[in-house]
Amino acid sequence: MVAEHGLPETLITNGEDRIRGIAERFGMDYRGVTVTRDTTLQMTPRGDLETVWGSDRIPDEVVVFVTEMPRLFSGLGGDTRARDSVVLAELDRERGAAVISLPALGPSPRRRLGKLITMVVSVLKDSSTEPFELSRGLVVERDGETEYVVAQGLVSRALLTAGMVRGNRPWRLIPMLTGMTAAAAAAASFGVFFSTIWSMANALSPWRLAAISVLSMVLATLWLIVNNRLWERTTDTYRPRARLYNTATVCTVVFSAVVLYVGLFLAVLVAAMTVIDETFLSSQLGFQAGLNNYLNLAWLATSMGIFAGALGSSADSHDDVLRATYGYRERLRRRAAQSSQGGEMSESH
Template sequence: MIVVGLLADKGMPALIAQRLIDELPDVLTRQLSNRVEWQVHARCDPLLLDENGLIPMLDLADRQKPAHDWDVLVLLTDLPRRAGTQPIVSDYSTSRAVGLVSIPALGACRVLQRTRNLIVHVIGHLLEEKLGLDPEPRRHSPHGRLTGWLGDVLAPTKHIPSDDDGIDMHLALIGLRGRVRLLAGMVRGNRPWRLVPHLSSAAAAAAATAAYGLMTSNFWQMADALTPPRLALINVVAIAAMATWLLTYNRLWERPAEPAEREKALLYNLSTVLTLSIGVACMYAILFVLTLLAAAALIDSGFLQVTLRHPVRVGDYLKIVWMTSSLGIVAGAIGSSLESEEAIRKATYSTREQERQARTRDQTAVMVPL
């Protein structure tokens, strides 16, 4: 019998681990070996970072495997990992029977399926000699890309040697497509739609402004005079304005102190900008729907026709709602100044990394005798 332990970060990694523990034994039996019995256990525990910003996977293996009688340990993290400047999907240590999976590197789509397949790939690599597995399905082709099912579900990847003691190799993302997939995975990992509940003050300011515009005939005439392309431009500018305000007011833009950190900072900044933009867009969509319902209930079609001086259609209501919702979002940027800075900052990877490093330092300080 082989016991596999999944040690997952809180949040998405923990949810994925819990959903996989029931199906993984059958998948391992089918894809790796039916000569042994597989058991899969999962634990949720924050994977803290060391002073170098790395997950100490070897130390975790030395502590967690004996403590829980695990034969193999796979770490699941929601933080992007790098080897130098190369973004990596996973790490392997055959000697310690431990591997690491960086979920953001799997992209934004079919994350559960890709995580399952990568876990099987990692376990197969770690137990290759013990189970007498054929290594070819897990080796990269002469072009440096994985073949078979793993290559189908991952961005372009290749194994690269590791300079870290005890780590055999990394599975790295290569090329522009790989970095785009990592960025998409980071944005999904930030779960931008969850920003909306933390923007209650901004939403209140936006709703109040939209309501005022909805009840003001001058806004109706202005919206009627604007073309759809111009309304769309106002919409985009409004979302960009609020996202920019959140970015600057909460000091979320990273400025790397060292040139070597520029690529990492660029990636983190892009993910933050996209996260805020999508979060604001979600708030805009909710505001638009609510304003549309209010317009249908409050604006009499006859009175609107008299004001606009032409027959009223559904499109006229939509243009008014479009205009007032966009202005509401601009006002929401001012209201966002009242939001909890901590709640918004936690939607960024750099903040979460710094918090984990701080917790590691705190734990180390407690362990040092006075």
């Protein structure tokens, strides 16, 4: 097993007992897992994967590479209906190697990963070239010597997007937004100390408060994407993959914005209930105040805070934010491939 650093490494390392059982089922020895970063799996100029296994295959050896990179079948040499279908695995029987794309297995890939490893080992262990059986909903497409296990339909694309969002680890973006969080908290504090905000919050209907909340999170999302240049241009990669990367980026940033909003809302609610006495709040509103009035106050104050935080600050580390996007990680792979080719040319001279 060869696994990329990150989620593939975690899943393979934690599931080694199961993988060892799979190997024993086929009369093989499990030789462990090798963890790589950006050099074993590289990107070709047209965006395909290029595995560096070496030209010679050791008899009866099977190498399975698990990558975090999403794969779309381009349709070259295959049915046009399969174009841009989601690729779960790529198999090269001649070299006894397979590449499994982890994001295609969805946000909870552990069980499906074990089944897919079992399938590819079974195929690669068999030296014949006969077609192999697949689970329901999967088909095999060929491009030269490579066989692609692909899934079609909206469900497979939704699973791929969800898997990519998990691969981006959006919860890691939140600690990088301390500047935005501080600006949002400072702006939201006005809602706790100014009675005008109290009256306005309780005068607005729930629908209007909800609209303000959505607008504030949309603004925060747009600001983070534009300010940190997270949008993947179609000139950098081909259009379907650019759309895929941008969808995952938007979902990742939205997730971070929602978590930030919920955290700030709870903090403002606790602060309001601690600082503002219920009797005093009732006297300012002109009627008996209750929990729902504190909720409305925190709701509007949080939306105001997110507005101010989005416009008033940016992420603390531009590079760290970029690492949470697939487009940036793909560019790193291209650079690694170019550096490797440049090094080989220098050695040959």
